[in-house]
Amino acid sequence: MKYHVSFFLLFILITSCKQRINDIPDTGRKIVINGLITNDSLFNIRISKSLYINDISDNSGFSFYDLDSADIQIYQNNTYIDSLYHIPYYAFYSGFVFNYGNYKSRSIFPQPGKEYKVIAKAHNLPDASATISIPAQVRIVRVDTSAITLAPGSFITSNIGIMCKIEFIDPADEANYYLLNIREMVGENYAYTYNNLEFRCDDPIVEEKLFSGIKNEGIAFSDKVINGQKHILTVIIKKEVIGGYTLSDTQTVCFRLYSITEEYFRYIQNLNLYEKNFGNPLSDPVMLYSNVSGGYGMVTGAAVSSYSIVFNKN
Secondary structure, three states: OHHHHHHHHHHHHHHHHHHHHHOOOOOOOOEEEEEEEEOOOOOEEEEEEOOOOOOOOOOOOOOOOEOOOOEEEEEEOOEEEEEEEEEOOOOEEOOEEOOOOEEEOOOOOOOOOOEEEEEEEEOOEEEEEEEEEOOOOOOEEEEEEEEEEOOOOOOOOOOEEEEEEEEEEOOOOOOOEEEEEEEEEOOOOOOOOEEEOOOEOOOOOOOEEEEEOOEEEEEEEEOOOOOOOEEEEEEEEEHHHOOOOOOOOEEEEEEEEEEEOHHHHHHHHHHHHHHHHOOOOOOOOOOOOOOEEOOEEEEEEEEEEEEEEEEEOO
16 A cells, blocks of 8 residues: 555656646747857857747657758957858758758857857847857877776677876866867768767766766866876777778777866756756756856857877777
């Protein structure tokens, strides 16, 4: 009987939550701006629009709510510098062609130490804007690699791993935040120009991990433990995951250390908390940080230091 009471109470709680959700007022649709702009890439963001909870998405699995005809203006230190153009993304599914709301500059690379403002205008939607700053770059000094034997059970077809020691120096007397990922460059003749590699890092300074499905493709951390010091991050890559997208005997692997803003670091923390609580009707709501005025989303900047190594796949 106790079990029946427990399930009954759970049902009451869940249905009560649904009732409160349905009572949320419809305040209209707004522009959503998302993007991470970096000093080594052309200015590029994604524009879409918000949905009400009762809005019905299409049955194809794709979203029709990206905006492909918005007016996107970019200002640097309050001076107009460019308008972004829309990049069509064609995906053929059941005879339809879909455009994703990607907007890119033809010439502007964001610069560390500069402040940028994005102003987005779209038909029948309120204007939205966001201000972005690019932190100073923290360079990767060197990356040393060595082959290691992985413990049983930690590999699929090979027990060979690559231990990578990534050295950098944290600036003193200031708060710094970092994100690290590792990419393999797959060339211009492939569908994508890079592939994020899964890696393992057990360094105690790591505060957040960035997952794609079950793959750990990045780590984020602050300098509260290493302020003003040289630090060496040790990561391990399974050798078998390198070179899966190319037939070449060699493969270029790029280690990328992002100097990110505090607001982006907090956003990563909140996003991980949201993912952890997803599907739990009894968890506390997680409010994701937004720096977009007049709309929603997160637009932030980062200064990237890259260090590339060519690996022999054999």
